[in-house]
Amino acid sequence: MKGQSLEELRRGIDALDQEILDRLNRRMRLVEQIGRIKAEKGLDTFDPGREEAVCRRLVEASPGPLPAESVRAIYREILAASRKLQQPLKVAFLGPEWTYSHLAALSVFGHSAHYLPQSALVDVFDHLSKGLARVAVVPIENSLEGGIGQTMDLLYERPVRVVGECYLEVAHCLCSRASDPGSVRKLYAHPHALGQCRRWISEHLRHAEIYECASTAQAARQAASEASGAALCNVKAAENYGLSVLAERVEDHAGNTTRFIVLGFEENSPTGDDKTSILFAVADKPGALYRVLEVLTQHGLNMTRIESRPNRLHPWQYLFFADIGGYERDERVRAALEEAASRTTFFKILGSYPRANPRHPIRFDLERSRFGG
């Protein structure tokens, strides 16, 4: 049997696209109805647990050939458009535009959200507490540099909840108006970017003076103002500030990944594969930390991270940030946390949220300036 011609195949695609669009509009009418119910009941528009459940179900139900990351990428935008119909979601992040935080926020909330770049992390938290933003996206740890101290301090000080997480691959480029690395005299960079590219800088940019900046996009903005300035930043920041990419992927280790958390106030519903973040302090006596960890082990909870941080309010005392597998209201987790809390001097559940996979970080495609996962 003779195959279909190009024209016939394209007619088939046109008919399917019309069908997809009709169905998307039907979906949006349901979304609008849900929006009205939420408004009546005073519920929050954004429900990350439900969104994750929607995506996971579709990834599992998809027979292919569409890969899982494409299903997720398509639905990221459908969900963003759905939320926008109910009420545009206001998202604060550490700006200016095109920082890695911005890329992380876009990868979680899509292009239809209302983004509010802030000039300092503390302003991101302030935006949330003042109700100027509904959610915020902040970095919490990097695979090479470890925990982001300032975020950890603010998590201790402010009454926010962790409602989501995402892992983003951090691919730095050397970007400049100069034509080659040899002509670069000043290098602008965020301290973490400097830390991640130490070896490359000592091999290629020994002759340049180094200036630390508040963010990678700020570094790009600064580099753009000088003919012999350069920045360590991502390709979108370079594009935005009119810089050329002189060298790609200058980080010292492949797989440089930053974990971002989404902050908000609402409690998530369980998804069946959740993580819970906690924060606690223990008395200064032998075995105090062990006694907390012992309870978690006895209840069979898997701890995926524990990190200590000096308590700035009480010198030489420490705060512990830990992530465990499970949902906070799940009976086993609840009982374990209750018992663990009784062995601490301070205990705070930061929140439960759908688990993201660190082995499949969101990748920002250098060539095509778009996300894959």
Ligand SMILES: C=C(O[C@@H]1C=C(C(=O)O)C=C[C@H]1O)C(=O)O
């Ligand atoms: C439609 C809803 O509102 C939002 C949009 C969703 C969707 O488009 O599927 C899911 C969760 C919410 O963030 C809902 O809560 O079901």
